[in-house]
Amino acid sequence: MTAHPRSLAQPPVTVEVLPPAARFSLRLRAEARPVAETALALPLPDRIGRRSVGATRQAICLGPDEWWIDAPAAEADAIRSALDGLVPHALVEITDREITFQIDGPGALDLLAIGIARDLSRLEVGRGARTVFDGVQAVLVREAEHRFTLSVWRSFAPHVGELLEQGAREIALGL
Amino acid sequence: MLLIHCPYCDDTLPEPEFAYAGEAHIARPADPMALSDEEWKNFLFIRSNPRGTHYERWRHIHGCGRFFNAIRDTVSDKFVMTYRAGEPRPNLDALKEAAE
Numbered sequence: 001m002t003a004h005p006r007s008l009a010q011p012p013v014t015v016e017v018l019p020p021a022a023r024f025s026l027r028l029r030a031e032a033r034p035v036a037e038t039a040l041a042l043p044l045p046d047r048i049g050r051r052s053v054g055a056t057r058q059a060i061c062l063g064p065d066e067w068w069i070d071a072p073a074a075e076a077d078a079i080r081s082a083l084d085g086l087v088p089h090a091l092v093e094i095t096d097r098e099i100t101f102q103i104d105g106p107g108a109l110d111l112l113a114i115g116i117a118r119d120l121s122r123l124e125v126g127r128g129a130r131t132v133f134d135g136v137q138a139v140l141v142r143e144a145e146h147r148f149t150l151s152v153w154r155s156f157a158p159h160v161g162e163l164l165e166q167g168a169r170e171i172a173l174g175l
Numbered sequence: 176m177l178l179i180h181c182p183y184c185d186d187t188l189p190e191p192e193f194a195y196a197g198e199a200h201i202a203r204p205a206d207p208m209a210l211s212d213e214e215w216k217n218f219l220f221i222r223s224n225p226r227g228t229h230y231e232r233w234r235h236i237h238g239c240g241r242f243f244n245a246i247r248d249t250v251s252d253k254f255v256m257t258y259r260a261g262e263p264r265p266n267l268d269a270l271k272e273a274a275e
């Protein structure tokens with residue numbers, strides 16, 4: 001195989017599908033938050049878009065009473081029963097609902113701009129939000145300066161994945 | 176594209192994340208059986224439809240999911256302000272005076 005120039009070997013942005021981990025949607029009222037935090041051993045941020053990261057679990061606040069909890073698959077059973085009988089709440093496992101894309105590289109902001117109308121340069125590292133990508137509801141998290149995850153419902157994933165791949169190729173070619 | 180301030184997210188965000196949800200501050204009658212057909216029709220269908228300042232509901236449907244209220248000028252499409260659901264209807268004259 002011939003040696004590629006560095007620009008081809010390392011494209012400005014790459015798209016990959018992350019392997020599934022356990023994911024839960026948690027809804028509860030503000031007064032139930034402290035009890036839930038203790039039971040889950042995880043702080044639940046009280047401002048929309050903020051995320052808390054524990055040893056193995058993380059929670060992101062998506063609405064005034066709504067969080068997503070991500071954890072390793074091995075902890076799914078423990079989370080499922082963590083709040084039983086403690087406080088009024090709704091806890092639903094949504095592991096299979098979304099496909100999560102990881103968008104990585106200096107061209108990440110340019111690539112996301114093909115589908116998201118938000119000014120993403122204003123999104124701080126470690127925060128996220130539910131938003132819209134090319135008409136598809138999505139949850140976006142900024143993991144690092146140039147690394148994002150984008151989760152969309154499973155049935156929209158082929159469309160979103162294809163668009164991201166196409167955009168990444170165009171950016172790599174300088175279009 | 177319109178930019179709309181969500182009072183729950185406390186951020187100004189693009190319109191595609193939001194859905195319009197009709198005129199605001201219309202309370203459902205507590206006892207519909209006590210209403211005449213005329214009164215019930217007015218509750219269900221009759222809206223103010225002003226040319227100018229309009230109190231209206233929006234929902235941040237592709238964001239935090241919450242309904243909130245907004246004051247928007249129906250001629251210029253300019254949002255005067257947005258506020259949380261359940262808060263009293265802001266007095267526009269008082270707002271203008273405070274701004275001056």
Ligand SMILES: [Zn+2]
Nearest residue numbers: 181184235239
């Ligand atoms: Zn919002």
